[in-house]
Amino acid sequence: MKLHVSVAVLTLAALVPLSAQAPKGWKVRADRSTSASDPDAAGAISFVTSGSGFHATNPQAAVFWNPANTASGTYTVKGTFTLMKPSGHNNYYGLVFGGSDLEGAQQSYLYFVIGQNGSWLIKRREGDAKTENVSPKTPSPAVKKPDESGKSTNVLEVRVGADKVEYVVNGEVVHTTPKSELNAKTDGIYGIRVNHQLEVQIDDFGVAK
Helix, strand or coil: CCCECCCCCEECCCCCCECCCCHHHCEEEEECCCCCCCCCCCCCCEEEEECCEEEEEECCEEEEEEEEEEECCCEEEEEEEEECCCCCCCCEEEEEEEEECCCCCCCEEEEEEEECCCEEEEEEEECCCCEEEEEEEEECCCCCCCCCCCCEEEEEEEEECCCEEEEEECCEEEEEEEHHHHCCCCCEEEEEEECCCEEEEEEEEEEEC
């Protein structure tokens, strides 16, 4: 299967929640922490081209996307995620799909993400203040944890079928959701989510029909 994606460069100031400055179509929306016990780090979010992929440095959590990157019907969105070093506590990163109005108050998307503790999580965002679990944090041997160098590389896929969605880590299906139970659309923008205090390299990112 051939993957298709637009690659561009993006660097944002820490106080810019949306990417009005972002070149060549790529955008970012920061998702800042409101927890005094789990604050964001200082500094600006950076998302740049690196080799044939992207490199994200996230003092704050953020979603990255290009509005031209949309998928509908049956498709697979995929990316290879290399965590460059562990954060001070478990944080998640991975794929966004089924997105719409990502710059507005009615932002909506699904996300399939993994953490350095070897768990995965599927969530849905509906609006600025509402997120809910599609499936809770679940440990899996399919998720590679950081090695002695502090790095880990995991290939994530979301396979959207006619009547179900499969969530895949390193070739292993870790969860399946019937579309009838999903209560969210899968057509829309696909992108990347990286939570705060993380540095992640993303390669082979794109969608295949």
